[in-house]
Amino acid sequence: MTEETLYLIRNKFTAEGWKTVKQTFDAQGKAISKIETQTQKYGKNYVTQTKKVKDGNVALTESYGVANKGTNDMVKALRRAAIVAPIWLALRTTMMAVIQTIKEGAKYWMDFDKAMKKTEQVIHGVTGNIADSVEILTKEIRNLSIETGQSMAKLSSTFYRFGTVGLNFETSMNGMKAAVKLANVMFGDNEQIAKVLAQTYRLLGESMDESIPVSQRMNVIGAQIYKLWKTNAFEINEFTGALERFLPTANMFNFEITDSLALLASLHTAGIKGTKAGRLLGTSIQKLVQNMGDISQTLGVNVNPNLDSTFDMLMKTLGVIKNLNSAGRTIPDIENLTVFGGVRQRQAPMALITLYDTLIKNLKICKSYEQN
Numbered sequence: 417m418t419e420e421t422l423y424l425i426r427n428k429f430t431a432e433g434w435k436t437v438k439q440t441f442d443a444q445g446k447a448i449s450k451i452e453t454q455t456q457k458y459g460k461n462y463v464t465q466t467k468k469v470k471d472g473n474v475a476l477t478e479s480y481g482v483a484n485k486g487t488n489d490m491v492k493a494l495r496r497a498a499i500v501a502p503i504w505l506a507l508r509t510t511m512m513a514v515i516q517t518i519k520e521g522a523k524y525w526m527d528f529d530k531a532m533k534k535t536e537q538v539i540h541g542v543t544g545n546i547a548d549s550v551e552i553l554t555k556e557i558r559n560l561s562i563e564t565g566q567s568m569a570k571l572s573s574t575f576y577r578f579g580t581v582g583l584n585f586e587t588s589m590n591g592m593k594a595a596v597k598l599a600n601v602m603f604g605d606n607e608q609i610a611k612v613l614a615q616t617y618r619l620l621g622e623s624m625d626e627s628i629p630v631s632q633r634m635n636v637i638g639a640q641i642y643k644l645w646k647t648n649a650f651e652i653n654e655f656t657g658a659l660e661r662f663l664p665t666a667n668m669f670n671f672e673i674t675d676s677l678a679l680l681a682s683l684h685t686a687g688i689k690g691t692k693a694g695r696l697l698g699t700s701i702q703k704l705v706q707n708m709g710d711i712s713q714t715l716g717v718n719v720n721p722n723l724d725s726t727f728d729m730l731m732k733t734l735g736v737i738k739n740l741n742s743a744g745r746t747i748p749d750i751e752n753l754t755v756f757g758g759v760r761q762r763q764a765p766m767a768l769i770t771l772y773d774t775l776i777k778n779l780k781i782c783k784s785y786e787q788n
Contacts (some may be wrong), residue, residue: 654690701726738772
């Protein structure tokens with residue numbers, strides 16, 4: 417190995433090698449120092465986070481204690497509510513019921529006062545002053561309300577229906593009682609019944625047997641309708657509608673109340689109901705009267721206008737046609753019944769001929785109540 421080579425190894429390469437080695441160690445030292453710094457930083461962060469976790473656990477423990485206390489307070493409150501709430505609700509319900517009762521009571525008397533003011537205007541035929549009659553009527557209405565359960569205002573309106581057709585105080589009072597009783601047993605509206613009863617009595621009341629006391633006549637009419645209802649197919653509202661529609665014709669041709677009730681009850685049993693029954697019966701009777709001369713010639717019905725009423729003519733005609741049909745006789749007028757009018761008007765007499773026996777029974781029922 418030459419001196420030059422040795423020199424180079426000793427002085428250059430060795431020095432540079434150490435320099436390189438030194439530089440390498442310096443770099444590694446810096447890296448280690450950096451790692452140490454980062455480790456210290458991470459350590460501090462760890463300590464900080466650990467403290468936060470500890471503080472959080474303490475706060476959570478305190479919160480749990482507060483929550484636990486709140487839960488206990490809530491349980492106590494619920495227990496208290498379980499005791500107090502039903503009592504409060506019961507008191508509230510009672511108070512509301514009292515208030516509602518007061519309101520309904522006030523409305524009840526206001527309605528009655530209004531109805532009585534209206535009724536006072538149609539009180540007729542009193543010997544004393546109106547104030548005394550109002551006091552008597554109020555007492556009767558109160559007793560009837562207790563007996564039937566109907567409001568005093570409605571009963572006052574029932575009396576009003578009789579007063580509006582000009583009936584005197586006593587007759588209107590009896591009519592009110594009869595209408596209410598009839599409505600109760602037949603499940604109808606007493607005002608509607610009173611309206612028709614009043615019209616019926618006003619137009620046909622004079623046809624009733626004179627032996628019946630005036631104070632009992634309304635009760636007799638109600639009893640006749642009730643008895644017919646038990647054996648014929650009609651409801652009271654249907655029947656009053658039919659009677660109201662038939663009344664003008666009945667009044668014109670002097671039909672009695674008993675005859676009118678029996679005819680209409682029979683038509684309802686035959687399936688002709690309500691206002692239609694009253695309308696068809698009225699028009700067929702008018703046509704019958706117009707064609708009475710032809711009936712005498714065609715059917716041989718003997719009638720005397722001076723002795724026989726329109727109802728008698730009707731019954732004779734229905735009876736003759738029924739007997740001829742039963743015997744098998746064929747007469748065009750019998751087949752078509754043109755003496756009673758057109759196709760619609762003939763429905764009523766055709767039904768009465770079909771149920772002629774029922775009609776006779778109904779007449780007997782009504783007559784028996786008049787005689788009793």
